[in-house]
Amino acid sequence: MTPHPAEDAPAATESYISSSDAHSAHNYHPLPVVVATADGAWMTDVEGRRYLDMLAGYSALNFGHGNRRLIEAAKAQLERVTLTSRAFHHDRFAEFCTELAELCGMEMVLPMNTGAEAVETAVKTARKWGYRVKGVPDGRARIVVASDNFHGRTTTIVSFSTDAEARADFGPYTPGFDIVPYGDLAALREAVTDETVAVLLEPIQGEAGVLVPPPGYLAGVRELTRERSVLFIADEIQSGLGRTGRTFACEHEGVVP
Incomplete structure (x- = not known):
């Protein structure tokens, strides 16, 4: 079902949305749908309308809303040890x-608790590996990333974003990143230097519009990184855990990051 525009939304929906807008920061601009209950792949809003949830919480709900096995396991553990x-x-x-x-x-x-935290840790790990194992001079490590990426919203991560909305007004930015077009293996090869410690990519770009790279791209990236003694970091936060038909999207090309 297509949700109504905000100005045509029923009174109950408008009330929830206006209250939320009054007391929460406006960092998101969600659809004018106020979900009240959900089961499996279906959500029901405060007006009683049902929606097929095809977003799945950006993969956090791959097993559906209210999955009984997960709920029972969580309840059992909470009753044993909370944290x-x-x-x-x-x-x-x-x-x-x-x-x-x-x-x-x-x-x-x-x-990790969050996707951005995972990417930040991968960046730190790659830099430390570069200094201690590869022998890059201290403070000189570089990581190659793709344009139109979305790896999170921390200060370091937005420093190598090409999305003005995600990046603007958050400087000064963290140095050490080189941006190349997504899916362009030749540009990637040109960008890798002796000070490159890692290539960080989404196997399928999510926020950019679900962009699938050309066939052979991921395999080419892995071969290049192997040749140049560079780590390959695959951000599978949105493409992983079965969303593409394999456990991880890299598996479609037989690639192990």
Whole structure:
């Protein structure tokens, strides 16, 4: 169902939206739909209209709203232990990391709370690797990224955004990034230098409009990074966990970041 324009929205919807606008920062401009309940792939708004949720919380709801297995598992754990800090071990962490590493096809994992936090950690890891392993002079590490990227909204990440809305008025910006056109392997090859420590890409660009790269691009990126002793960081926050038919989008070209 197509939602009504804001000016035609029923009174209840208008009331919720106006109250929200009065008390929350205007950093998002959502559709004039006020969701009240949801089940599986369907959402119902405060007016009783049903919508097929094709956004899935940018992949956070891949298993649907109100998934009973997830709810029961969460409730059971909350009743055992609500939260521990990393100052302690706990009896679920080892199993979680073991199974997550197996799912990802990696040796180790580092759990994060947010996508931007994951990208920030990847940037830090790549720079440290560049200095300690590759031998790049301190403070000179560079990371190649793609134009029209969306990796998050932290100060460092917006520093290499080409979206004026995400970047404007947030300077001074973090240096150390080189921007090339997405999907252009020749431009990427030209941008990589001896001081490049990583290439950071979305296997499929999300916020840019769901842009799929040319066939062979990801495999070409991985081969180039291997040749030049550069890390390949794949931001699968929106394309991963089954959204493309594989666990990760890189798997479509047999690529392991």
